[in-house]
Amino acid sequence: MSRSKGGSSVIDRLNSRYADEEAICPECGYVDDEGNWRASTNGRRIDYRHLCPSCGKVRIRTVTLRD
Ligand SMILES: [Zn+2]
Secondary structure: OOOOOOOOOHHHHHHHHHHHHHOEOOOOOOEOOOOOEEEEEOOOEEEEEEEOOOOOOEEEEEEEOOO
C-alpha cells in the first residue's frame, strides 16, 4: 500500500473491482451492467442480494462489519 494519494481508497478500489466481477452471473453469464444489488443490514453485517434478470438466479453476498 504505498501509492494511495489522490483520494481513491483501498475500499473504493475493492468496491469497483468487486462490482465488475459480480456483474457477471455465474449461472448464465449474463452481464448486469445495472448491478442491481439490494442491500439490507442488521447492524452487524450487510446482505447483498442480486436477482439475475436473465435466469432468475439469486445471489447473496454477506459482508460482516468489523467493530
Ligand atoms: Zn443468470
